[in-house]
Amino acid sequence: MLYFLRRALHAVFLLFGVSLLTFLFSALTPGNYFDEMRMNPQISPETVAALRAQYQLDRPLPIRYAHWLNAVVHGQLGFSFAYNSPVAPLLWARARNTLLLTVTATFLAWLLALPLGVWSAAKLGRAPDRVLSSATAALLVIPDLVLALGLLILAVRTGRFPTGGLVSVSFDELSVLQKLRDLAMHMALPVLALVLSTLPMLVRHVRASVAEVLNAPFLRAALGHGISHRKLLYSYALRAAANPLISLFGFSVGTLLSGSLLVEVVMSWPGLGPLLLESILARDLYVVIGGVLLSMIFLVGGNFFADVLLYLADPRIRTAASAK
Amino acid sequence: MKQRHKLTKWLVVLVALHGIVAAAGFFAPYDPTEQDRERPYLPPMHVHLMDAQGHLHLRPFFYPFRLREGSFDQYEEDTAQIVPIKFFERGTRYHLLGFIPSRLHLIGTASTRIYLLGSDAYGRDQLSRILYGGQVSLLAGLLGAGVTLLLGALIGMAAGYYGGWRDELLMRIAELFLALPWLYLLFALRAFLPLAVSPLEAFLLVVVVIGMVGWARPARLVRGVVLSVKERDFVRAARGFGASDFYLLRRHILPETASVLLTQAAILVPQFVLAEMTLSFLGLGVPEPMSSWGNLLATLQQYNVLVSYWWMYLPALAIVPFFLGYLSLATALQERTSPYKMEEKTSWNLS
Numbered sequence: 001m002l003y004f005l006r007r008a009l010h011a012v013f014l015l016f017g018v019s020l021l022t023f024l025f026s027a028l029t030p031g032n033y034f035d036e037m038r039m040n041p042q043i044s045p046e047t048v049a050a051l052r053a054q055y056q057l058d059r060p061l062p063i064r065y066a067h068w069l070n071a072v073v074h075g076q077l078g079f080s081f082a083y084n085s086p087v088a089p090l091l092w093a094r095a096r097n098t099l100l101l102t103v104t105a106t107f108l109a110w111l112l113a114l115p116l117g118v119w120s121a122a123k124l125g126r127a128p129d130r131v132l133s134s135a136t137a138a139l140l141v142i143p144d145l146v147l148a149l150g151l152l153i154l155a156v157r158t159g160r161f162p163t164g165g166l167v168s169v170s171f172d173e174l175s176v177l178q179k180l181r182d183l184a185m186h187m188a189l190p191v192l193a194l195v196l197s198t199l200p201m202l203v204r205h206v207r208a209s210v211a212e213v214l215n216a217p218f219l220r221a222a223l224g225h226g227i228s229h230r231k232l233l234y235s236y237a238l239r240a241a242a243n244p245l246i247s248l249f250g251f252s253v254g255t256l257l258s259g260s261l262l263v264e265v266v267m268s269w270p271g272l273g274p275l276l277l278e279s280i281l282a283r284d285l286y287v288v289i290g291g292v293l294l295s296m297i298f299l300v301g302g303n304f305f306a307d308v309l310l311y312l313a314d315p316r317i318r319t320a321a322s323a324k
Numbered sequence: 325m326k327q328r329h330k331l332t333k334w335l336v337v338l339v340a341l342h343g344i345v346a347a348a349g350f351f352a353p354y355d356p357t358e359q360d361r362e363r364p365y366l367p368p369m370h371v372h373l374m375d376a377q378g379h380l381h382l383r384p385f386f387y388p389f390r391l392r393e394g395s396f397d398q399y400e401e402d403t404a405q406i407v408p409i410k411f412f413e414r415g416t417r418y419h420l421l422g423f424i425p426s427r428l429h430l431i432g433t434a435s436t437r438i439y440l441l442g443s444d445a446y447g448r449d450q451l452s453r454i455l456y457g458g459q460v461s462l463l464a465g466l467l468g469a470g471v472t473l474l475l476g477a478l479i480g481m482a483a484g485y486y487g488g489w490r491d492e493l494l495m496r497i498a499e500l501f502l503a504l505p506w507l508y509l510l511f512a513l514r515a516f517l518p519l520a521v522s523p524l525e526a527f528l529l530v531v532v533v534i535g536m537v538g539w540a541r542p543a544r545l546v547r548g549v550v551l552s553v554k555e556r557d558f559v560r561a562a563r564g565f566g567a568s569d570f571y572l573l574r575r576h577i578l579p580e581t582a583s584v585l586l587t588q589a590a591i592l593v594p595q596f597v598l599a600e601m602t603l604s605f606l607g608l609g610v611p612e613p614m615s616s617w618g619n620l621l622a623t624l625q626q627y628n629v630l631v632s633y634w635w636m637y638l639p640a641l642a643i644v645p646f647f648l649g650y651l652s653l654a655t656a657l658q659e660r661t662s663p664y665k666m667e668e669k670t671s672w673n674l675s
Contacts, residue, residue: 142647143647144642153624153634156630156631239388265606288511
C-alpha cells in the first residue's frame with residue numbers, strides 16, 4: 001500500500017511541477033490575448049484595461065497562479081478568452097474525439113504487435129523475422145508527419161476516404177448502421193497513420209523481450225514436457241517477457257491524449273490537437289495550460305497504471321515493495 | 325571490424341547527404357526565391373533521350389510545358405521545341421557555403437527554365453527550394469542538438485559530480501522534462517514566445533526552443549557516466565595531486581562522456597530536424613520567403629493543392645534518407661559501445 005502511496009505522491013508532484021513550469025513560461029511571454037485589441041482604434045484603452053483586469057492579467061504571476069490553482073482544486077481550469085467560456089468543458093468535448101481515435105489505434109496496434117513480435121522472436125534470424133525486421137525498420141525511418149501527409153495524398157487521389165472531420169454533414173439523417181459506417185470511414189485514415197507510426201516500435205519491443213526469455217532453462221524444460229509450441233510461446237514465454245511490455249503499455253495509455261496531436265492537425269480531426277494549436281496562435285493562455293495539464297494527467301496516470309499492473313503481475317515486485 | 329565498417333559506411337553516406345545540401349547553390353539550378361509568375365504549379369518535367377520522331381539524342385533534353393487548350397492549370401508537353409539540358413552551366417549568382425561567390429550550376433538551360441521537381445504557386449523551382457530549405461532545416465537540427473547536448477552535458481556533469489541536493493533537484497527537473505511529451509513541450513515553449521518576427525529571428529527562436537526541449541535525457545545519461553567515472557582511480561589520483569574541480573571535469577571526466585554524447589547526437593539531430601519541420605509546417609517556425617522543409621509542406625494544408633499538385637509533397641521525402649542515415653549511425657554507435665547483439669546470440673530453435 002505504501003508503494004502505491006509513494007507512486008501517487010510522485011505523480012502529484014509531477015503534475016504540480018508541470019503546471020508551475022507552464023505558468024513560468026507564460027510569465028516570459030511578451031504580449032497577451034488582448035494586445036491585438038490595443039491596436040484597434042475603436043476599442044478604448046480603458047476597455048482593454050478593464051478586460052485585462054477582469055481576467056486578472058494585470059495581477060502579478062504568483063497571485064495568478066494561486067487563483068488558478070484554487071480553481072483547479074475546485075474542478076475548473078480557468079477561462080478561455082477566445083471562446084469566452086470555461087476551459088474544462090471546452091477541452092472535454094475535444095478530448096472525447098481524441099480518445100475515440102487513439103483508443104482505437106492503440107488497441108489495434110497492440111493487437112497486431114503482440115502476435116507479430118512473438119512470431120518474429122520465434123523465428124529469430126530466419127526469413128520471416130528478417131522480412132518483418134526490415135519492414136519495421138523501413139516504417140521507423142518515415143517520420144509521422146511525412147506518413148500522415150502521404151496517406152492524405154493517397155486518400156484524395158483515390159477519393160475513397162473523406163479527408164477531415166469527425167462525420168459527414170448529413171450525419172443526422174443517416175440510419176444507425178450508416179452512421180457507424182460514416183464514422184469508421186472518417187476514422188480510417190487517422191487511425192491508420194497512428195497505427196503505422198506506433199507499430200514498428202511495439203513490434204521491436206515485443207520481439208526483443210520475448211527473444212530474451214526464449215533461451216531460459218524453464219522453457220527448455222517445458223518443451224521437454226511436450227507442451228505445444230503455441231502454448232509455450234503465448235502463455236509461458238510471453239508471461240515471462242511481460243514486464244518491459246507492461247511498462248510500454250502504460251506509456252501507450254499515457255500518450256492517449258498527446259500522441260495523436262500532429263496527426264489530428266494534419267488530418268483535421270476535431271480533437272485536442274487543432275484546439276491547442278489554435279489557442280497557441282491566439283495566445284489563449286488557459287486553454288493551452290489546461291490542454292497540456294490534461295495530457296500530463298493522462299501521461300502520469302498511464303505510468304501509475306503500469307505500476308499497478310506490474311505490481312499485480314510480478315510477485316517479485318510485490319515482495320520487494322512490501323519488504324520496504 | 326564489421327561494426328567499424330558499418331559505422332564508416334553510414335558516416336560517409338551522411339557526409340555526402342549533408343554535402344549536397346550544403347552546396348545547394350551548385351546543385352540547385354536557380355535561386356530559391358526567383359519567381360516565374362507565368363508558370364505556377366508546373367508539374368515535374370520529364371527528361372528525355374528519345375524525341376517524338378524516335379531520334380536518339382546524346383544530350384538529355386526536355387520539352388517545355390504549354391497550357392492545354394481550354395484549361396488554365398493543365399499543362400502538356402510542347403514537342404515542337406527541344407530544350408537541351410546543359411551541365412556545369414553558368415547561371416544565377418550565389419555564394420557557395422555562404423562565402424565563395426560562384427555562378428556555376430550542375431544543370432541549366434539556355435532558354436526555358438527547367439523544373440525537375442515542378443514549381444510552386446509563384447513559379448519558383450521546387451528542386452532549388454528543397455535544396456536551400458534543407459540548409460535551414462538541417463542547420464536548425466544541428467544547432468538545436470548542439471544546444472541540447474551542451475545543456476545536457478553541463479547539467480549532467482554538475483549533477484553527477486557535485487551530488488547531494490543539487491543532484492536531487494536537477495534530476496527531479498529532468499524527470500519533469502522527460503515526462504512532458506516533446507511536441508507539447510515544443511508547443512508550450514513556442515506558445516509563449518513572440519509570433520511575428522523576422523525570418524532570422526524566427527530561425528534562432530526555433531533553434532533555442534528545440535534546443536531547450538531535449539536536454540533531460542542526455543543529462544541523465546551523462547550523470548550516470550560521471551557518477552562511475554569520478555570514483556575511478558585515475559580521477560582520485562588526480563584529485564589527490566590537488567587538481568581543481570574544473571580541471572578534473574574538463575580533462576578526466578568530460579572525455580569519458582564522449583561516446584554517450586555522440587550516440588545522443590546521432591539520435592537527436594534527426595528528431596530536431598523533424599521538430600523544425602513540424603513547427604514550420606504549422607506556421608510556428610521559419611516564415612516565407614525563406615524556405616525550409618517544414619514550410620514547403622505548409623501549402624499542403626490547402627485542399628486544392630493536396631488534390632491537384634502532388635509534387636508539393638516531395639519536400640517531405642527529402643528527410644527520409646537523412647533519417648535512415650542518422651538512425652543507422654546511432655545503431656552502429658550503440659553497438660560499438662555495447663557489443664551485445666541479439667541476432668548473434670545462439671538462439672534456441674522453437675520449430
